[in-house]
Amino acid sequence: MKNNYLYYLIFFCLISLATLYVYTNNVSEKSNYLINANKEFWSIKKTKIKSGQDAYMKPDGFIEYYNSISKRLDQTTSDYKGGYRFSELSKSFKNSAQARNANLEAEFISRGPGNVGGRTRAIAIDPADDTHCTWIAGAASGGLWKTTDCGETWENISPDLPNLSTNSIAQAASNPNVIYVGTGEVFAGNSSFVRGDGIYKSTDRGVSWTQLSSTVSNVDYESVNRIAIDPTNENIVMIATNTGILRSTDGGSSWTKVFDSPNGASVQDLQVDPSDFNIQYAGVNSIGIYKSTDGGLTWTNSSIGISQGARFEIAVAPSDPNIVYTSTWVSVAGENNDLTILYYSSDKGQSWGQVQVQEGFNSNLFLNEQGWYDNSIEVNPYDPYEVFVGGVNIGKYNLDPATQSVESQLISIDEENTGFLSFVNFGATYIGGTINVSDGNLNPSQNPVSVEIRWGADNQQKAHRFTVPSNGGSNGDGGAGISPTEYSYQDYVDVPFEVWDIENNRQLMVSFRDQEDNGIFNLNPRDDENDPSLLTAREYLYIHDVDYDASNPNSDISTTSGGVEFANMYYFWPILATGATWDPSTFNNSILRLNIGDVPVVASEASAVYDAYGNYQGQNSNSLHPDHHNLTFVKTNEENEEFMVVNGNDGGFGFSTDNGVTFVERENGYVTSQFYGADKMPGSDKYVGGMQDNGTYVSSGETVDATNNYNFVIGGDGFEVIWNSADTDFVIGGSQFNGIRRSTNGGQSFSSATNGITDGPFITRLAGSSKSPDVIYAIGGAGVYKSTDFGGSWTMKPIEDERWGGTASASD
Structure with missing residues (x-):
């Protein structure tokens, strides 16, 4: 028993040392700097953005940071197993019980802030509450919360669950006691942002929760983006995930995948016709809309007229x-x-x-x-x-x-017997980022038409063959980023297809990039593991608005600098489909059709x-936080056609009772902020913390609990902070790209502390030691910045090692 007690004591000491410094005097007096600080922050931010001095607060940096800290430098994916949060929390409860038996009392206490909410994507409004004021909300990393008074007060209803990343919530209309919650926030394409642990279910309106075992340790449930429940049967559930669409008919005990995401594209939205559950719509990243008319059993692409777009919300x-x-x-x-x-x-x-x-x-x-x-x-x-x-x-x-x-625009593509073909999304304008129309600056086509690329049988024509410098491009390896003016025309060679303008029955000129410089057009599969720069899979195709000549190349294409783009009609990047073999003699009546049509x-x-940021007329500019993830409307007075709006954003909630004309914030008591870093004033119950997209705040008063109203002190994204362990007047923090600021009056006000700093990563990192409290460090491109006077001035300490990643090393 003594050994258990000792191990547990050591464990909690380590946790305490890792998460909190023990710091100093409480500064109770507020300076004028803090008056209307939140309004001042947004005013300054708007001015800087409009003048070009600052950028929008983007989540990209946090995504990169989170990905980096969840894996080793030599890993591409994390080793953390699905369900690890729930498993580890269960262990901690067991250890805590043992500790109490050993007469050791250890408790984690929330220190707020009670007035700064966090990013909120998921909202469910109880259908049985006639006041419409009972909401359940899910924060990106702050768990599940409930209000019964339209957001005036909040209660955490997931204290015994892991710190959930909640992305979706659905409450059954036929039985409001049943609630499903989907975890994982992965809206950064397909990279892992905050990976989820499947689906949780409550059958008592959120009093207790069960993790559905069918969704644990399975990649299909690492990001449950949307949930839809049959309004007449709480056991029929549809979910949209990053791998496809799944359906359950037994309340989540088991699932059937009814739609596989094409080419790994995320299904990021799922909406149901309110008059007919059989009709459902899914938004598929970079592709468009898929539709079901049989309750989600089967799905077909329904995107005619949608030619551009990445994330589709419905x-x-x-x-x-x-x-x-x-x-x-x-x-x-x-x-x-x-x-x-x-x-x-x-x-x-x-x-x-x-x-x-x-x-x-x-x-x-x-x-x-x-x-x-x-x-x-x-x-x-x-x-x-x-x-x-x-x-x-x-x-x-x-x-x-x-x-x-x-x-008139490109509205769709048709593929017939083209299983050997796939396409790379390179950020193009049309068809999921795969095709550009009338591209380039060298007389691009003014009248693009529908074309067919015909493979197989006797389909063959000449094409302009271009090569690129083997040391060219953005990486110096002959891959990405090579300008069309660096393409070198070589010769006029046979290719195993023909290109036809099917509106005017004319054959068209074509060019290709011979990446391997082997004299022929051939496609290779994408191999990101062994060929991450795709140096063997870059046979780009260029279709020209020029009549075909079987005998002679076109001189504008072959002799003009950048001629590969001359009179461009279509430009795309085909590759060999995974598992396919490149053998044109086996292609049988294969057609790739690019359709131009009239779009209303x-x-x-x-x-x-x-x-x-002051780009319009300042509507509600001081009433809401930027970055909006959820808009939920509820009818409140049908006779007068009135409705209320509940808005989930990066700062918590916005609420409108007048059809979205005016808003108020409703985040007080909604303790869900995402912290990059926090610290404690030595010897006092006072805290400072840097929050994602919410700036840096300092607690108020002499005692701090979950309801404490923190004071805003630094704008931008808030990052790591340090409270000087020897002189509690000194506190340091910062915003993105080493926008470091320092306080010399115990956190009442902050001023710039960047003397000697010329660059920095998005994630501003700070490090120090209580043994040498004035010596602190930050990351720069050439190495590490060092200050010996707690940020008064900085000196670059270069790191001359090829393994140093510069500002990209912010999370190492």
Whole structure:
């Protein structure tokens, strides 16, 4: 028993030392610096963004950080097993019980902050509560919380569960006692962000929870992005995950995969027709919309008219389920050039048109540069032509379906007997990032048409063969990043296909990049493990808007600098499909068809509902936090067509009772902030912490518990912090890219502490020792910055080792 007691004591001491420094005097007096600090923070942030001095607070850095700390440097994936959080927590409960038997009392106590919420993606509103004020919410890394007064107060309803990453919640309409919760937050493409532990279920309205054993230790359930329950049967459940769509008919005891994600694309949204559970829609990353008409048993691509987009979020109009919307985002090179696109369907997703806003209004800022991560959409429950889209900002579209035009664009591709072909998503504009149309600056086609690439039988034509320098490109290895002007024309050779303009029955010129410089066109499979730069799989194809000549190459293509792009109509990157063999003699009537069609364009009047950074008219600018992940609408007065809005964002909650015109924040008591780092004032009950997308805060008062109102002190993303162990007047923290700031008055105010620092990683790292409290370190590109006066000045200490990763070493 004594040994057990000793081991347990050592264990808790180590935990304590690793998580908290023991630090100093309480500074109870607030300075003027703290008055209206939150408003000042956003004011400064808006000014810097508009002037180009600062960037939007992006989650990319945290994703990179989280991925790095969960694996060794020589690993590509983490060794942590599914369900490890639940398993380790169970062990800790057992150890805690043993410790109490040994007369050792050890307890973890929440220290807040009680006034700074964390990122919230999942919201369920109890259908049996006529006041609509009973909500269950899931935070990205803060567990499950419940309110019965519309967010005025909150209760943690998952204290005995691991610190869940909650991505989705669904409450059964037929039996509200039944609630399903999906874990894992993986909206960063397919990389692991906060990996989940399957699905939890409650049959008593959230009082107790059971982890569904069928979902543990299985990659299919590491990111449960959406959950839908049959409104007449709580045991029929659909889930969308990063690997596909799964269906259960026994309340989650077992599951059947009904849809496999094509090429590993995440299924990031799943919505159901409110009038017919048989009709379901799924948003598949970089592909578009899939639809089921048999309750989720089978799925077909239903994306005609959708030509661009990465993450697709879906909303079905409650008052007219024929009308369906999807909001999506397109990355465009350059600052603030990304597109927010809203597609509209009036026939239950059979075909889609694009919504166009009034001239002079920039709706692209609704999602802005984070539409891959912040993307939410909902329709006015009374008006099918009023739709809200939330991203960095929140915007609203009022459609005029009677005012339509058409626009010719690439609408789809057809493949016949092309199982040997696959395509690389290289961030192109169309068809899931795989095809560019009228690309380049050398007389691109002004009238792209539908074409067929015909393989097999006697299909053969000449093509312009280009090579690239073996030491060219962004990595100096002849792979990525080689400019078209560096392509060298070699000769006019046979290729095992023909390219035809099927609208005008004319054959077209084609060029290809002969990556292997072997004189022929051939495709190899993608092999990321052995060939991460894909140096053997870069036979790009260029189709030109030039009539084919079987005898002579086109001089504009073959002799002009960058001629590989001359009169470009289509450009894409084909590869050999996994498991296929490259043998053109075996291809039989294989056709790749690129379809140009007329897409309806619907007029709308767009406006801002929430203006995060002063790009519009400042709507609700001081009432909400940027970065919106959930919009939930609930009817409150049908006679007057009134509804309330519950909004999940990076700071917790926004709440509107007037149809989304005005908002208030509802995060007090919702203790869910994500901390990069925290520290304690030596000798006092006072704390400082840096939070993801919420800045750096210092606790208030002389005693601190979960309800403590912290004071805002540093803007930007908050990162690691240090409270000087010898002189408690000194505290240091910072924002992204080594935006380090220091306090000399016990955390009341902070000023810049970057003398000698010229660069830094997104994740600002700080390290020090209580034995030499004035000596601290930060990471730079060439090595480590060292300060001997607690941030007063810094000196670079170079690391001349090829293993040093520069600012990318921020998480090492």
